[in-house]
Amino acid sequence: xxxxxxxxxxxxxxxxxxxxxxxxxxxxxxxxxxxxxxxxxxxxxxxxxxxxxxxxxxxxxxxxxxxxxxxxxxxxxxxxxxxxxxxxxxxxxxxxxxxxxxxxxxxxxxxxxxxxxxxxxxxxxxxxxxxxxxxxxxxxxxxxxxxxxxxxxxxxxxxxxxxxxxxxxxxxxxxxxxxxxxxxxxxxxxxxxxxxxxxxxxxxxxxxxxxxxxxxxxxxxxxxxxxxxxxxxxxxxxxxxxxxxxxxxxxxxxxxxxxxxxxxxxxxxxxxxxxxxxxxxxxxxxxxxxxxxxxxxxxxxxxxxxxxxxxxxxxxxxxxxxxxxxxxxxxxxxxxxxxxxxxxxxxxxxxxxxxxxxxxxxxxxxxxxxxxxxxxxxxxxxxxxx
Amino acid sequence: xxxxxxxxxxxxxxxxxxxxxxxxxxxxxxxxxxxxxxxxxxxxxxxxxxxxxxxxxxxxxxxxxxxxxxxxxxxxxxxxxxxxxxxxxxxxxxxxxxxxxxxxxxxxxxxxxxxxxxxxxxxxxxxxxxxxxxxxxxxxxxxxxxxxxxxxxxxxxxxxxxxxxxxxxxxxxxxxxxxxxxxxxxxxxxxxxxxxxxxxxxxxxxxxxxxxxxxxxxxxxxxxxxxxxxxxxxxxxxxxxxxxxxxxxxxxxxxxxxxxxxxxxxxxxxxxxxxxxxxxxxxxxxxxxxxxx
Numbered sequence: 001x002x003x004x005x006x007x008x009x010x011x012x013x014x015x016x017x018x019x020x021x022x023x024x025x026x027x028x029x030x031x032x033x034x035x036x037x038x039x040x041x042x043x044x045x046x047x048x049x050x051x052x053x054x055x056x057x058x059x060x061x062x063x064x065x066x067x068x069x070x071x072x073x074x075x076x077x078x079x080x081x082x083x084x085x086x087x088x089x090x091x092x093x094x095x096x097x098x099x100x101x102x103x104x105x106x107x108x109x110x111x112x113x114x115x116x117x118x119x120x121x122x123x124x125x126x127x128x129x130x131x132x133x134x135x136x137x138x139x140x141x142x143x144x145x146x147x148x149x150x151x152x153x154x155x156x157x158x159x160x161x162x163x164x165x166x167x168x169x170x171x172x173x174x175x176x177x178x179x180x181x182x183x184x185x186x187x188x189x190x191x192x193x194x195x196x197x198x199x200x201x202x203x204x205x206x207x208x209x210x211x212x213x214x215x216x217x218x219x220x221x222x223x224x225x226x227x228x229x230x231x232x233x234x235x236x237x238x239x240x241x242x243x244x245x246x247x248x249x250x251x252x253x254x255x256x257x258x259x260x261x262x263x264x265x266x267x268x269x270x271x272x273x274x275x276x277x278x279x280x281x282x283x284x285x286x287x288x289x290x291x292x293x294x295x296x297x298x299x300x301x302x303x304x305x306x307x308x309x310x311x312x313x314x315x316x317x318x319x320x321x322x323x324x325x326x327x328x329x330x331x332x333x334x335x336x337x338x339x340x341x342x343x344x345x346x347x348x349x350x351x352x353x354x355x356x357x358x359x360x361x362x363x364x365x366x367x368x369x370x371x372x373x374x375x376x377x378x379x380x381x382x383x384x385x386x
Numbered sequence: 387x388x389x390x391x392x393x394x395x396x397x398x399x400x401x402x403x404x405x406x407x408x409x410x411x412x413x414x415x416x417x418x419x420x421x422x423x424x425x426x427x428x429x430x431x432x433x434x435x436x437x438x439x440x441x442x443x444x445x446x447x448x449x450x451x452x453x454x455x456x457x458x459x460x461x462x463x464x465x466x467x468x469x470x471x472x473x474x475x476x477x478x479x480x481x482x483x484x485x486x487x488x489x490x491x492x493x494x495x496x497x498x499x500x501x502x503x504x505x506x507x508x509x510x511x512x513x514x515x516x517x518x519x520x521x522x523x524x525x526x527x528x529x530x531x532x533x534x535x536x537x538x539x540x541x542x543x544x545x546x547x548x549x550x551x552x553x554x555x556x557x558x559x560x561x562x563x564x565x566x567x568x569x570x571x572x573x574x575x576x577x578x579x580x581x582x583x584x585x586x587x588x589x590x591x592x593x594x595x596x597x598x599x600x601x602x603x604x605x606x607x608x609x610x611x612x613x614x615x616x617x618x619x620x621x622x623x624x625x626x627x628x629x630x631x632x633x634x635x636x637x638x639x640x641x642x643x644x645x646x647x648x649x650x651x652x653x654x655x656x657x658x659x660x661x662x663x664x665x666x667x668x669x670x671x672x673x674x675x676x677x678x679x
Contacts, residue, residue, distance in 0.1 A: 009475070014474055198487060203487040
């Protein structure tokens with residue numbers, strides 16, 4: 001642990017790195033604020049929360065969803081509609097309940113719609129098994145596993161989480177920090193010329209390399225926590241992030257998401273997956289920085305790789321995107337709908353497949369770094385030829 | 387302790403950097419002297435295990451270092467050429483970091499660091515950042531980290547490069563104190579670094595060992611080949627072109643030259659010094675490389 005701390009301090013507790021993080025934090029805050037003005041989802045949310053008396057009405061409805069509360073909401077709504085028709089009510093009051101009712105109804109009826117899908121999936125399994133179509137039967141079994149037992153018990157308006165979860169700019173910034181960190185990891189030793197000395201000590205190369213990579217991962221974990229924490233904090237200030245314990249599918253945009261956990265667990269998952277992708281990208285940056293000598297070529301290779309990833313991530317999910325860290329940083333692309341990948345006659349969740357592919361890529365990059373760093377050939381790596 | 391190098395050869399492609407280098411070291415200070423590009427750093431890198439020799443072997447107390455591995459690494463201290471220690475570490479942090487890498491037991495670490503920092507006179511500023519240290523202090527820190535494991539073989543690559551005269555003297559004094567009970571191999575192209583402290587000097591040129599002897603014997607080997615002559619200023623270019631001139635000093639009567647030659651009529655024979663030896667053996671290469679300090 002102490003060795004990792006020393007490596008961390010050596011590489012990342014540097015003025016330039018701290019300054020870079022601060023700059024990117026400011027850029028991120030600016031971007032969230034700009035999104036708050038331009039994003040159509042945000043506009044929709046704003047319209048909802050500007051309805052007269054909406055906050056009070058939302059507060060009143062919070063709690064367990066029962067047939068009685070649903071009936072009460074319907075009664076109030078029809079009473080207001082009746083009043084409007086008779087000329088004694090106001091449109092504004094009606095619009096408040098018009099804004100509330102569909103979402104409440106969505107949550108109330110979610111399990112009914114979901115059970116229907118599960119039933120359909122069960123019928124599909126029977127059908128496909130009868131016709132020997134093992135793959136499609138497997139797809140439906142996967143569906144059943146992922147969507148079984150879904151039920152929204154409590155009401156809370158968690159719709160604004162859709163704004164937070166669809167915000168991916170900080171992932172791009174994390175890639176930039178990953179690039180900067182990897183450059184620091186390689187060039188720091190190149191610049192100081194101490195690597196020769198470190199290699200002559202009793203601590204083996206493996207342990208030293210592990211400490212360096214571990215320090216890099218700690219750096220990325222901290223950077224990801226800062227950026228993601230900022231995303232959460234700024235969105236909390238600008239929007240209504242409520243109902244952290246609600247299931248993710250309580251957010252209408254995630255009605256069909258294959259992630260069955262709570263919003264809180266998805267938030268943690270999102271942080272983890274972004275960190276994982278940043279580590280994978282970072283290790284690839286390290287390989288590139290190690291392979292090429294000088295500064296210009298590795299920087300170009302890094303930037304080329306980074307923008308390649310970002311451009312690929314704009315495409316729809318495919319085999320290529322499984323190997324794209326920028327794509328996996330946006331897990332809603334895999335999770336927002338049911339998405340399966342065929343492996344032989346079996347269906348595997350696209351997210352699981354993408355994670356496995358990314359893990360494999362990470363291990364390959366890690367092994368490549370160890371091999372490259374262990375080579376005592378002057379024309380590669382840290383040392384200059386003397 | 388005994389280190390024996392037998393027929394060490396290193397090639398980079400078709401270019402031979404070290405050619406069948408053999409030498410034997412026991413306790414004492416050994417100066418590895420040669421112009422830049424002579425193969426000193428390559429030899430050191432092979433000695434510390436950073437490079438593999440194409441041919442030859444190194445024995446430490448009679449055993450091949452390839453078989454000793456950790457035992458050998460634990461017995462060496464190394465200061466590379468131009469080390470830029472991490473500026474954001476304090477002196478103490480660097481020593482702790484190196485102690486971890488050298489696997490110094492935790493129970494001994496604090497005492498050992500204190501003892502060595504005291505020895506190199508850095509103990510009072512142990513919390514100062516490395517970026518705030520002078521060149522001499524950094525070099526002493528480099529020596530301090532090399533001493534952490536109490537090495538039997540201390541290898542220093544160009545240790546005085548960039549130091550002022552006062553720090554060089556301080557360095558020589560440290561070396562003199564460290565010499566007992568261990569082998570110090572000091573690679574340099576600066577003659578004065580080894581002139582006063584080396585028990586033996588190895589002259590290396592183009593990857594080949596030219597000579598290995600005591601400074602006195604090396605000086606004796608060119609006895610009668612060093613001359614002094616005063617010439618008019620206008621003849622200076624001709625002398626510089628025709629002879630190996632180890633020193634030129636302008637006086638009222640003209641230019642006083644120190645020349646290395648087999649015979650020089652009208653000149654006065656003088657006692658050679660180690661710089662003359664360097665010039666005698668390395669000739670043209672030395673003209674460009676020697677730092678006559």
